[in-house]
Amino acid sequence: MTPTGLEISGGETVLFWVIAPLMVLAALGLLFVKRAVHAAMCLVFVMVSMAILYIAQEAPFLGVVQVVVYTGAVMMLFLFVLMLVGVDASDSLTETIRGQRWIGLLIGIGLAAVLGGVVANAAFPPARGLEGGDPGGVANPQALARVLFGDYVLAMEAVGVLLVTAAVGALVLTHRRRLTPRKTQESVAEARIKALPDGVILTPLPSPGVYARSNAMDTPALGPDGEQVPQSVSRVLRIRGQERPAPHGPAVVVSTSTAREKTGSTRGTTASATTESERDA
Amino acid sequence: MNPVILAAAAPGVTADFSQETIWASIVKAVLIVVFLLTSVLFAIWFERKVVARMQVRPGPNWHGPFGLLQSLADAMKLLLKEDLTVTRADRFVYLLAPMISVFCSLLVFAVIPFGPSLPFPWTDWTTPAQLTDFPVAILYVLAAASLGVYGIVLGGWASGSTYPLLGSVRSTAQVISYELAMGLSLVSVFIMAGSMSTSQIVDSQTQIWWFIPLAPAFVIYVISMIGETNRLPFDLPEAEGELVSGYMTEYSSMKFAWFFLAEYINMLNVSAVAVTLFLGGWRAPVPDGFLGGALNEGWLPILWFLVKLWGVMFFFVWVRGTLLRLRYDQFMVFGWKVLIPVALGWVVVLAVVQWLQRIQGVTFLDFIPWIVGGAIVFIAIMWFWPEKKEAPPGADADKEPVDAFAGGFPVPPLPGEKLPPSKRFGKEVHGE
Numbered sequence: 001m002t003p004t005g006l007e008i009s010g011g012e013t014v015l016f017w018v019i020a021p022l023m024v025l026a027a028l029g030l031l032f033v034k035r036a037v038h039a040a041m042c043l044v045f046v047m048v049s050m051a052i053l054y055i056a057q058e059a060p061f062l063g064v065v066q067v068v069v070y071t072g073a074v075m076m077l078f079l080f081v082l083m084l085v086g087v088d089a090s091d092s093l094t095e096t097i098r099g100q101r102w103i104g105l106l107i108g109i110g111l112a113a114v115l116g117g118v119v120a121n122a123a124f125p126p127a128r129g130l131e132g133g134d135p136g137g138v139a140n141p142q143a144l145a146r147v148l149f150g151d152y153v154l155a156m157e158a159v160g161v162l163l164v165t166a167a168v169g170a171l172v173l174t175h176r177r178r179l180t181p182r183k184t185q186e187s188v189a190e191a192r193i194k195a196l197p198d199g200v201i202l203t204p205l206p207s208p209g210v211y212a213r214s215n216a217m218d219t220p221a222l223g224p225d226g227e228q229v230p231q232s233v234s235r236v237l238r239i240r241g242q243e244r245p246a247p248h249g250p251a252v253v254v255s256t257s258t259a260r261e262k263t264g265s266t267r268g269t270t271a272s273a274t275t276e277s278e279r280d281a
Numbered sequence: 282m283n284p285v286i287l288a289a290a291a292p293g294v295t296a297d298f299s300q301e302t303i304w305a306s307i308v309k310a311v312l313i314v315v316f317l318l319t320s321v322l323f324a325i326w327f328e329r330k331v332v333a334r335m336q337v338r339p340g341p342n343w344h345g346p347f348g349l350l351q352s353l354a355d356a357m358k359l360l361l362k363e364d365l366t367v368t369r370a371d372r373f374v375y376l377l378a379p380m381i382s383v384f385c386s387l388l389v390f391a392v393i394p395f396g397p398s399l400p401f402p403w404t405d406w407t408t409p410a411q412l413t414d415f416p417v418a419i420l421y422v423l424a425a426a427s428l429g430v431y432g433i434v435l436g437g438w439a440s441g442s443t444y445p446l447l448g449s450v451r452s453t454a455q456v457i458s459y460e461l462a463m464g465l466s467l468v469s470v471f472i473m474a475g476s477m478s479t480s481q482i483v484d485s486q487t488q489i490w491w492f493i494p495l496a497p498a499f500v501i502y503v504i505s506m507i508g509e510t511n512r513l514p515f516d517l518p519e520a521e522g523e524l525v526s527g528y529m530t531e532y533s534s535m536k537f538a539w540f541f542l543a544e545y546i547n548m549l550n551v552s553a554v555a556v557t558l559f560l561g562g563w564r565a566p567v568p569d570g571f572l573g574g575a576l577n578e579g580w581l582p583i584l585w586f587l588v589k590l591w592g593v594m595f596f597f598v599w600v601r602g603t604l605l606r607l608r609y610d611q612f613m614v615f616g617w618k619v620l621i622p623v624a625l626g627w628v629v630v631l632a633v634v635q636w637l638q639r640i641q642g643v644t645f646l647d648f649i650p651w652i653v654g655g656a657i658v659f660i661a662i663m664w665f666w667p668e669k670k671e672a673p674p675g676a677d678a679d680k681e682p683v684d685a686f687a688g689g690f691p692v693p694p695l696p697g698e699k700l701p702p703s704k705r706f707g708k709e710v711h712g713e
Contacts, residue, residue, distance in 0.1 A: 035371075037371075037374070037435075037438055038374075041374070041435070044431065048428070051424075060415050060416065060417050060421075061417045061420070064417050064420040064421050064423075064424050065420065067427065067428065068420060068423050068424045068427055071424075071427065071428060072423070072424065072427025072428065072430075072460070073427070073457065076427070076430065076431075076434070076453055076456070076457060079434055079438075079453065080450065080453045080454065080457075083434075083438060083446065083449070083450050083453070084450065141417060141477060179694055179698070179700075180699075
């Protein structure tokens with residue numbers, strides 16, 4: 001399959017023999033690595049190497065677009081989805097269709113036979129390079145644009161319409177009607193002001209442990225009056241009953257009880273949190 | 282094979298690489314890397330000093346004259362710090378990610394022209410002040426930028442920790458959204474210049490720099506370039522108030538320094554692209570033909586290029602010192618519902634106008650009645666457009682909640698129906 005009629009430079013040969021085996025390794029890695037992100041990385045490597053080979057064969061536009069579109073956009077979306085669905089989720093090996101492994105194996109062998117036959121029977125005309133065989137210079141973007149939007153304009157438009165339809169279809173299928181009015185910053189602020197008589201605090205809550213004996217997550221902050229502020233501890237911890245019990249000592253114990261008297265049911269103590277979590281269970 | 286030969290043969294490239302030898306290319310490549318590394322050291326000092334001035338404090342002023350050696354000291358500190366590897370990290374990818382970031386950020390300056398062809402005294406030999414150029418040079422810049430994001434994404438994933446993962450997911454979404462707007466804003470420059478090669482684009486700005494006629498595209502580019510480089514007000518992947526420091530939370534020492542380096546080189550990259558495409562490249566800020574064009578020849582244009590580059594860098598710092606970080610949903614809404622539609626609309630308008638002017642021979646005066654007429658129609662429509670009626674507040678408060686389990690099966694509510702509040706909603710610790 002060595003092309004005749006065109007001398008291939010030594011640099012290009014070296015480039016090919018360095019990149020091609022690495023590409024094959026990465027392509028095999030795509031099949032055999034365990035983790036999905038590693039497989040995606042193998043695919044990215046194959047794509048970028050292919051772009052390098054395109055550029056080496058005097059098709060810079062194709063090479064660069066390969067990187068921008070496939071590596072930059074498509075694979076990035078793949079990675080995005082992989083990360084969103086949980087990166088360490090291992091594949092389930094249960095067969096959902098009966099005998100799908102055997103069917104898959106058969107079809108795979110068939111495809112390999114067809115591809116092998118095509119590759120074995122392919123006859124390449126002698127390579128001419130771009131100077132001899134490409135008078136308009138399809139490698140340069142202007143000539144490429146003329147071909148795409150001149151000779152093949154109908155196909156381009158058809159593909160464009162198809163893609164827009166697919167995008168709109170995806171939007172329509174995933175669309176949900178809004179059942180409740182949208183919460184804006186303004187409406188949230190109004191709701192909080194309205195709830196002021198019910199004991200809601202307008203200002204940001206103090207972090208746990210402010211002015212307290214320790215700054216652990218489960219230690220209530222102390223207010224300016226020396227009283228504990230139970231809301232400073234995460235609601236989850238309070239419901240679970242994991243709030244740190246008030247340390248022994250007259251000052252704090254007194255202040256806890258006064259806090260309970262003052263605000264009634266909105267402020268809680270450790271004991272009641274435990275009862276609540278028991279009630280939940 | 283050789284990009285140099287490619288450029289010499291390719292149409293649509295102004296720079297003449299016919300005298301280029303492999304040694305000239307190697308020297309240029311080394312010079313570019315040295316330039317970038319020293320620029321980063323300077324940029325860190327520059328940013329700290331300018332932000333300090335904006336906040337009425339002196340900034341770094343202890344090491345070296347005007348504190349210039351401060352960033353060198355910081356770099357040494359980073360080098361000598363302990364290099365941690367998180368136990369749960371995916372070791373190979375964890376190490377690879379910062380390398381990808383730096384490598385891709387170093388690629389862009391290969392196609393940026395620092396000046397026209399440089400004469401060497403006592404020889405006939407001239408060489409263009411850029412490493413290489415080819416017909417799709419700007420697309421190559423976009424490709425390098427989109428590969429660089431893999432560093433951030435993989436770094437966040439490989440850390441095996443929550444904050445970095447959130448940072449990298451944010452970064453993916455951000456880059457996909459803002460690269461679209463950026464690409465669309467660059468298209469208008471391609472339309473006007475008729476080329477995607479950097480030397481040709483600079484050459485097309487002899488009469489007027491593109492940021493004046495293409496002002497909307499320039500504004501879109503400036504916004505999206507800040508989004509691309511993860512700088513304030515768009516630094517959501519590393520928002521320290523929410524994500525500690527996002528994708529680089531688990532990185533320390535030299536690996537962290539690589540991310541840091543890549544971020545600053547990326548700033549220089551997008552600034553250089555802005556200068557080349559919109560701000561006249563290496564052209565002197567004087568009218569064409571001033572002093573017989575002496576300011577645009579020889580080695581002097583490199584100075585103009587650097588002045589403009591640091592002007593854009595100053596803008597970066599200025600924005601950082603002025604604006605607050607956006608909320609994430611507002612940021613995405615801004616990208617998809619404002620930037621991209623505006624950029625698309627602008628490209629369509631520009632293409633139609635160019636077609637009318639170049640192919641149909643319509644002059645600028647012929648447009649005026651159409652523009653005035655269109656403005657009148659638009660104002661008339663807006664004048665008579667019915668006002669949107671707002672639902673009175675509390676309209677749905679008096680509605681009876683529907684029984685979701687009426688027929689024994691859970692049924693989703695129809696529009697206008699109200700569900701009873703969830704049993705888990707607003708659960709609070711009660712004192713009784």
